[in-house]
Amino acid sequence: MRVLVSVTPRDGPAVGEGFPSGPDVLAPFAAALSAAGLEQLTIRAATSDDVAALGSTWAKRLGVPARRPAWLLTARRPAPAHDVLERG
Numbered sequence: 134m135r136v137l138v139s140v141t142p143r144d145g146p147a148v149g150e151g152f153p154s155g156p157d158v159l160a161p162f163a164a165a166l167s168a169a170g171l172e173q174l175t176i177r178a179a180t181s182d183d184v185a186a187l188g189s190t191w192a193k194r195l196g197v198p199a200r201r202p203a204w205l206l207t208a209r210r211p212a213p214a215h216d217v218l219e220r221g
Contacts, residue, residue, distance in 0.1 A: 137179055137187055139203035156204045171208040179203040
């Protein structure tokens with residue numbers, strides 16, 4: 134799973150004052166994914182290659198990352214125990 138998020142202080146009226154911005158915006162989402170049993174792989178600044186790979190027209194319209202910062206979270210389901218044992 135890949136999630137691209139961009140929230141800046143300027144977005145306060147839309148998302149609520151005090152809502153985290155920057156990479157902290159993904160902390161509650163990452164915790165929820167972990168509680169659901171997913172492994173968090175990364176939280177990092179999104180690149181133009183990420184935007185292109187995701188095909189997000191909204192991110193392109195916002196100008197991520199040139200005009201507006203965004204963060205990418207990647208997560209996956211853990212490998213089943215038997216897969217781990219087989220790979221050694």
